[in-house]
Amino acid sequence: MAGGVFSSYYSSSSSIMETLFQRTLEDLIKGLRLQLIGESAFVSKAIEEIRREVKSTDPHTKSTALQKLSYLASLHFHDMSWAAFHVVEVMSSSRFFHKRIGYHAASLSFHDDTPVLLLITNQLRKDLASTNEFEVSLALECLSRISTPDLARDLTPEIFTLLSTTKILVRKKAISVVLRVFAKYPDAVRVCFKRLVENLDSSDPQILAAVVGVFCELASQDPGSYLPLAPEFYRILIDSKNNWVLIKVLKIFAKLAPLEPRLAKRVVEPICDHMRRTGAKSLMFECIRTVVSSFSEYESAVKLAVVKIRELLVDDDPNLKYLGLQALSVIAPKHLWAVLENKEVVIKWLSDEDPNIKLESLRLVMTMVSESNVVEISRVLVNFSLKSGPGFCNEILGSILFTCSRNVYEMIIDFDWYVSLLGEMSRIPHCQKGVEIENQLIDIGMRVKDVRPELLRVARDLLIDPALLGNPFLHRILAAAAWVSGEYVEFSRNPFELIEALLQPRTNLLPLSVRAVYIHSAFKVLIFCLHSYILQSESITSSFSDNLVLGVSELVLKRNMLEGSDLTTCEAPSAHRSEGFNPRNQSYEDLSIENGGDRTINDGQTSTRAFSEKNIFTYESIINLINQVELALGPLTGSHDAELLERTRHILCFIELIKGEITECLVQKGKTLESEEMKASKIIKLMSDAFSEELGPVSVSAQQRVPIPEGLVLKENLDDLETICADIQVPPSNLFSLGSPYYGEEVGVSPFGLQNKEESEPSNEATFLLTEHRKLHGLYYLASEKNEIVGNDYPPANEPKLQDNPKNDTEDLVKLTVQSLATNKKPNHAKTRPVVVKLDEGDLVTITAKRPETKDDLVSGAVREVLLGSDTRTATSQSNPSDKSSSKRKGKEKLNVDRSELKENLGDSETPKQENPSSRKNKHRTIGKERRHNSPGKIGKEREENGQKGKQKSSHRHARHKARHRADAPLNVVSQTPVIPDFLL
């Protein structure tokens, strides 16, 4: 039909033949619907046609071709940049309907780099000045889409004229275009701003809507500059009956209020009035949003807003629900009570069917987390995640991980709980947070010494479960677990099972990088076993025969215990021997306890360990172990992965090295063949020492402290490299960063750690036995042991029947969470918080404030000038923009001279809006600045008066001087005031 309509318009003027045989847009659309040859084939045929038709000299044929092309470009993503010149031709057509097609095509396809843009300036100028208001609209519409700095500069005078035209249709569009013109050519502000402001007084609702919209956008970029207009906005807020306008004005006030407390005080009541009275949900919601974001210190307003939010939250409309939740999360940081008051509803929506609502609700639940309830909330959420779909499950896990690790785990008191939670999270079927969990497991291991025994237990449980190896999302976690098992093997009750787990056949399911970690960890565990065995046999020997052996064992023991201590101590064994205690018949256990004093965390563990070691490390078990490792690693010597191959070789060579000797010396145990024994054990000791070097967390800024070696070029442009390597996959980087040992905090480990370990020891023993038992009778147990701890009223998550009635789940969830969220609940800490290693500055996240774009600076600078300085520039510059820019440049030079002075003054002025170091200055500004130098406090009032006057005054050059003189007058009278006129305050 459209085509039909158009062809009837054109038929008179176009050549009959071409019109008859050309397909109209309507034909094209119909053809597209009915085509049998495939859309792309049809379209490329059509494009071919268009290419031919668009060259026609007949304006009708040409414009119809362009219309079809625009259609295909807009809805079928076809390039039309090739037709740019034809677009310009059609734009210049004298017939409105052709022109319209041309303009539409231009706004669709032109952009800053379109070369033909240079050709349309005059056409636009002509159309902007047209007497046909629809042509003017077309030009304005087009300008709002494609204007470049050049176009904006050249057409500013035309826009200026249109800003006060009597044709409403045109004026409102001109007002909207101003926004784009300002953004592209900030100097236009000096020309047009005054007229823009005048439109705020317009009685026409259409004009008002347009101009308020523009100020809303301008104020969102730099609110400070528009404070002087607050009275106008206030009047609109009170008088306007148009909800669209009110919403925009509220947005403006939301930006202005934080800058000027007295303004906020003044407008908060009218806003509340609107909130109470309005029937429109959109306006009410805007009031709520304004209050929660910018008026949060006004108690009564916030209370009213929270009441209204509640109404939204309990509404059936999902839209209102969602917005209610959003408003709550805005206010949560400042008024947590608002969230707590609504927690039942919030938690209820955690199981809403809309993922967006669930997500908002989850965010809110996370804001309620505190030290005292983190355990309960995490428990509830983890259980809830088991019942959620993969997406939301990971959202939940992600937010738990994020919240708990915030500020170096400041919320966590019981780290044993947290690491077991991490272990539990890893086993959730949908869990895809492998990388995050991996990082946290390792990070906690390095930072929190007291948690290492539990960490090792968690790692062991993960490693030992063959089912987990098949899940690719868990591989990173398993890598972390493997690393933990190697690094903290000293806390293991049974290192043999670790080796077994690390070398189990199913590890071939792992990616090579993870496998390499497994093998290396197995190496560490192996060394540990051998070393322990030697210590043990030596201590046994030593109890029989003293002298040298005891000395050695004592030395070794010391080395082992003083993990992370300098290797140099080992090079001076004599010193150790002489200073060490000398109870000749002391047994191994006693020694270890004595020495353990150096490392507090070892204390609780050592005795048990020594106890178990005695039973575990027998000759047979060691030989078995070695054979087992050899057997498992043998096939890997044929691996093609360098990393894997190398690590395997390391172990095998090591075994080769010691095997013969250790067998021998072990056989001759007790016969004191010292030289032999020494050789094997020396190697083992050396390795053990190497591995006992403790790894600490590394400061983020550590790299910066390393001086750059001379001759190293870091800033070379490596762009070329990128193109070369574009399709090369980056090999997985090292899984763990090895930091230097951390000495600083180690000394100051709290004595509480000691107590804790001793207290928790029996229960650990119990859990150990329990898990052992579970392993044997796994079938009869529910998967998660933690459920028992939470309470009997909440059934274990994995129970299958529960999944049948999700409704019940939700209710339970609500009930339980409500309990756990009870604010008055006192934290019941069984343990004191262990020391968490923090690095002085490395963990601080430095947030660099984003500098606003220069363009905005320029706009707001100009706005300030117009509003605060004088309006005189407007009149002069309006007539001649180029003159304008030269004077601007002059101003800039001055600015450079005075910059330092300006900076000083910045400190003096109370409100930030008064001076903007990056804004442009003209002469006028500079003068004002000098005055300020004399008396910084007075400038505000003076400005204000200036601005006030300037608004009514017609502007001429001599008037400017007058204004300045007048402004000088109150200099001695007034004290420091911001720029808000008094009648508002």
Next chain:
Amino acid sequence: MGIRFILMVNKQGQTRLAQYYEYLTIEERRALEGEIVRKCLARNEQQCSFVEHRNYKIVYRRYASLFFLVGVDNEENELAILEFIHLLVETMDRHFGNVCELDIMFHLEKAHFMLEEMVMNGCIVETSKSNILAPIQLMDKA
């Protein structure tokens, strides 16, 4: 800039009208529309009409077989945009009389014309139905 784009998409995910208030290349537009359509059309009536996408929000509403999707800045009032969509549909309804997908398909330039009267440079400038339709009626008579 308030509104960044307005899309009308049918149930099958075919775009019937696309109006952007900032320049995007064809590839950007194709990707954007693909992502948005996938995100929004998968949602049901019981779910809310707001979707966060990249760094802005999409407010959408379904009328019969047609989805109206409006991309807005984060600052924008979602409910006001819903009202705007409704106003747009009412306006088209008044002009076409019980508007349907085909009306928009075959009178695309008129739909654009209405939008141009309502929205300028991403700002809503006109909310009166008769004001919006006045120029079109004038031109129809011409």
